[in-house]
Amino acid sequence: MGGRVLSVASECVPLVKTGGLADVVGALPEALAAKGWEMRVLLPAYRSLRAEAEGWPVVWEEGDLWGGQGRVLAGEVGGKSVLLLDAPHLYDREGGPYAGPQGEFPDNAIRFAALSWIAARIAREGLAGWKPDMLHAHDWQAGLAPAYLAYYGAGGVKSVMTIHNIAFQGWAPGHMLGILRLPAHAFHPEALEYYGGISSLKAGLMTADWITTVSPSYAAELMRPEFGMGLEGVMAARGRVVSGILNGVDTTIWNPAREEPGFGPKTMAGKAAARARLCQEFGLEVPGPLAIVISRLTDQKGIDLLPAVIPDFILGGGGLIVLGSGEPGMEAAMRNLAARFPGRVAVRIGYDEALSHRLFSGADAVLVPSRFEPCGLTQMYGLRYGTLPVVSLVGGLADTVIGASPATLAAGAATGVTFHPVDAMAFGQALERLQALYRQPKLWAKLRANAMAHPVGWEASAAAYAGLYERLAG
Numbered sequence: 001m002g003g004r005v006l007s008v009a010s011e012c013v014p015l016v017k018t019g020g021l022a023d024v025v026g027a028l029p030e031a032l033a034a035k036g037w038e039m040r041v042l043l044p045a046y047r048s049l050r051a052e053a054e055g056w057p058v059v060w061e062e063g064d065l066w067g068g069q070g071r072v073l074a075g076e077v078g079g080k081s082v083l084l085l086d087a088p089h090l091y092d093r094e095g096g097p098y099a100g101p102q103g104e105f106p107d108n109a110i111r112f113a114a115l116s117w118i119a120a121r122i123a124r125e126g127l128a129g130w131k132p133d134m135l136h137a138h139d140w141q142a143g144l145a146p147a148y149l150a151y152y153g154a155g156g157v158k159s160v161m162t163i164h165n166i167a168f169q170g171w172a173p174g175h176m177l178g179i180l181r182l183p184a185h186a187f188h189p190e191a192l193e194y195y196g197g198i199s200s201l202k203a204g205l206m207t208a209d210w211i212t213t214v215s216p217s218y219a220a221e222l223m224r225p226e227f228g229m230g231l232e233g234v235m236a237a238r239g240r241v242v243s244g245i246l247n248g249v250d251t252t253i254w255n256p257a258r259e260e261p262g263f264g265p266k267t268m269a270g271k272a273a274a275r276a277r278l279c280q281e282f283g284l285e286v287p288g289p290l291a292i293v294i295s296r297l298t299d300q301k302g303i304d305l306l307p308a309v310i311p312d313f314i315l316g317g318g319g320l321i322v323l324g325s326g327e328p329g330m331e332a333a334m335r336n337l338a339a340r341f342p343g344r345v346a347v348r349i350g351y352d353e354a355l356s357h358r359l360f361s362g363a364d365a366v367l368v369p370s371r372f373e374p375c376g377l378t379q380m381y382g383l384r385y386g387t388l389p390v391v392s393l394v395g396g397l398a399d400t401v402i403g404a405s406p407a408t409l410a411a412g413a414a415t416g417v418t419f420h421p422v423d424a425m426a427f428g429q430a431l432e433r434l435q436a437l438y439r440q441p442k443l444w445a446k447l448r449a450n451a452m453a454h455p456v457g458w459e460a461s462a463a464a465y466a467g468l469y470e471r472l473a474g
């Protein structure tokens with residue numbers, strides 16, 4: 001059948017990215033085009049994007065967008081149809097999407113209400129003859145879009161709200177209700193009221209026609225207090241319209257054959273060369289498995305467990321390269337590890353896409369000890385590159401990695417090492433198992449082959465999204 005979708009988000013590759021949200025929002029248009037769904041992505045025209053939009057036609061003008069004017073510019077980026085909401089008073093600022101040199105922008109609630117407002121208007125009224133069938137809102141920044149449709153009229157458009165991370169809920173104080181153009185009757189626990197204030201994410205969850213999250217396990221976890229982060233009741237109440245659709249990864253960008261000659265499911269010579277070069281680049285000499293961590297350095301990602309488990313891993317012959325940035329205490333802890341184990345541990349604080357490709361190419365294992373993980377992308381890059389994932393059994397990690405055990409090894413199904421609960425003891429034991437597997441080259445080669453054969457592309461997920469859109473639109 002097919003149709004038109006307006007996708008609304010605060011990030012999208014290749015334009016702006018701080019995390020996995022951008023990867024997924026950026027990958028969906030192409031994945032869904034193959035299923036007959038034409039998708040346009042609406043994003044704020046942050047300062048970093050204004051040059052990109054130079055010369056793009058203005059397709060929408062809004063006279064009163066919270067203290068200034070807004071315009072929507074339409075263009076194409078990397079084959080994607082992009083709509084940029086240009087409102088300099090809200091988005092033309094130094095810094096990233098959410099924060100500047102002084103920290104979080106104090107008016108984020110308004111900045112993303114404006115994005116959601118325009119999304120709802122375009123969805124309802126259509127854009128120069130382009131009328132969407134579906135509005136797809138991602139995370140709290142787009143959460144008010146389904147709410148505005150619900151409160152101001154949807155014009156026949158259905159809405160889907162996708163949760164990439166329920167930890168970010170878009171809370172604003174209750175007195176902002178009118179400012180955010182929300183009706184008084186919505187200030188209610190059965191609607192968007194949340195701990196005396198307004199949650200944009202809750203607003204989206206309560207008003208969208210359907211809710212998805214990025215893995216089946218996370219969908220189930222979200223209804224429990226350990227993972228729902230206060231919204232478990234909302235998720236349970238709306239349980240009949242919740243589904244989990246696993247993310248895919250872009251297998252063109254994440255392609256071993258593109259990284260190295262002689263690197264692919266049939267030959268690993270290229271991977272050995274990449275490993276040697278990586279060790280040289282970082283001044284490492286590692287007799288055992290070379291592990292990597294590529295991550296935001298936060299509590300969610302379990303980074304604080306590394307100092308407890310890495311010393312034994314190093315004693316056992318292992319090595320580690322960390323690439324990431326985040327909480328200052330964790331950055332310092334990573335630097336300490338590197339200082340303690342020169343020649344075995346290296347740390348690069350920062351964000352570096354090109355380096356992340358070299359790391360996945362050359363490493364033996366990728367460590368993902370997350371406390372919660374809605375889907376996770378790095379374990380999937382690991383599978384594709386034969387860089388065995390060592391993951392905690394939560395959320396999407398549990399849905400994508402098959403842990404090595406006598407049974408899964410015998411069945412030829414194992415693709416990595418898994419552990420539970422998420423603590424230093426279980427993580428340490430998982431690393432011991434990794435080292436034992438590494439000492440058995442035949443088994444290791446089999447695990448790698450299993451991992452690389454595991455499908456991680458968008459095909460299955462795109463079909464699931466298309467099926468959902470079709471059900472809703474029909």
Ligand SMILES: Nc1ncnc2c1ncn2[C@@H]1O[C@H](COP(=O)(O)OP(=O)(O)O[C@H]2O[C@H](CO)[C@@H](O)[C@H](O)[C@H]2O)[C@@H](O)[C@H]1O
Nearest residue numbers: 019020021164295323324350351352353373374375376377
């Ligand atoms: N320093 C660095 N340098 C280079 N690249 C770096 C980097 N730090 C991180 N990255 C990259 O950023 C992305 C992170 O995506 P994840 O899915 O792993 O987590 P994130 O928590 O951001 O996403 C949230 O949304 C996504 C999308 O739905 C969910 O998969 C996830 O579980 C959820 O927490 C990956 O592409 C990774 O390679």
